[in-house]
Amino acid sequence: MTASSLIAFLKTYAASKKGQTLDKLVEASAQVVPNESRRALLIKTYASLSSSAQASSLTRFTSAPFTSPSVSGFLLGGKYRVINTGSQGPRISSGKSAVLDAVTEDNSVSGSRKGISPLKAKLSRNLAALQRERNNIIALRGTGSAAKKSIIEVLELMENYDGRGGHALVMEAGKEDLVAKIKRDGASSRQELKKICATAGDVLLALERRRLVWTDLRAANFVLMQGNGGLKAIDLESAVPINEKPVDCTPEVTPPEVASLYVQGRLTQATVAPSYDVWSLGILLLFLASGGKNLFEGEASSRIMTSLASATQEKVNLQVDRLVGDTKSAAFIKKLLVVDPKSRLSAAAVKRNLLFF
Incomplete structure (x- = not known):
């Protein structure tokens, strides 16, 4: 779907829904487009088609990152x-x-x-x-x-x-995130994976209790604290209530059911469930156990969503076995990376399964 056709679709949708405006729909769509160049193209196309102040605002703020103060000691x-x-x-x-x-x-x-x-x-x-x-x-x-x-x-x-x-x-603040740790130390041991998964499991349980879905559970969003402070989750801006639309989308940790909607041009119809985060946890453990590799290693972000959308359980299992050397670690990760969201483990089940990992 091109940027122009998406805007045309959103215009029709806005006209049929009371209280919805095209400006708001385009802004919401821009927030969940995972590819920066596609997001910028959507915003630029909308700005060229619209004279509204909101369109100008979108171009100014959504397509470019916040510019921080440049003076040290601020x-x-x-x-x-x-x-x-x-x-x-x-x-x-x-x-x-x-x-x-x-x-x-x-x-x-x-x-x-x-x-x-x-x-x-x-x-x-x-x-x-x-x-x-x-x-x-x-x-x-x-x-x-x-x-x-x-x-x-x-x-x-x-x-x-x-x-x-x-x-x-x-x-x-933390000392470093898990991406930096893997770059320095290489693949995590099974014991390290268990500790990290235990922390992530506690975060998932807290999310379930508040009926929230993180949607951005990944290595960059866990930091090692100073001294013996352990591991903590950061950047929970993207967490939204269960059954609501995601506000953001990171291709590498997106589950197949959401990737499928993205590929079909229907990402605005996606809603989130706790199973989203369980899939993302599986991807996190795969990244750590493999020394920094993703499920579809080597593919561009634009291709990852397509691969996820067409993923079968057999293909996922083969990829995990190929990337993870430790048999027990691979077996545990495969319990999380279940293509059918209805068959994925709950957060409580993840914690229970750690006893046998």
Whole structure:
């Protein structure tokens, strides 16, 4: 489906649904297009066809990442000092925000939060996304001690900190993510996989208790903490209620049933279930056990969705056996990477199966 034909379809859909506008539908569609060039093309095409202010806004904010302050030592809200992010610059989260290193500057930051160091400051113009992430994290950590140990802590959300529409979410920081760990150490051992899966399982249980689906469970979104702080989940901005539409889509961790809708040009009809995250967990463990490889290793993002959409259980199992050397690890991963979403394990079943891994 071309950008023009998608816009034409959305225009017809908007006309038939009370309360829906073309601007909102195009914006929602742009958020879930996984390929950056396709997303940019959709926005550019819509802007050329529409004279609305919202179309201009989409081109300005959705097609380009947030531009962070370039000055090292920037003081955020009088409380947090943004420090030098190095030659590579800030981490970009989902292409919509800049994530910078920071430390506490203000003695008024007290209690259990005072000792949290270092910090991360996620800067964005998208207040709704930052609010969603903060609310998701608070809700999930509120499910119990296991979730608190497994999910990053938020210090505060600072609205319009610069007086120009910039917002900041300040959180505790990890030492490195699992992608960096695999690049340094190579494939994870079976014992390491069990520990990581146990943490991820606690996150999945918390999500189920709050009736949420993460939709972005991947190696880059788990960080090793300083000292013996263990492993924690980050970047929960994309978590949405069960049976709602995904707000984002990462091809490598997308389950076959959603990839199929994408290939058919019907991604806007997709809704999410806990089985989505179980598939993503299987992909995470495959990535770790194989030393950094994905299910369809070597394929471009644009091809991954097509391969997923046509995947059979036999093909998936063969790929896992080919990529993972340890037989027991491969067997466990295959229990998660079940093509039929109705047959996938629940989060509780994942935790139970760890006893035999």
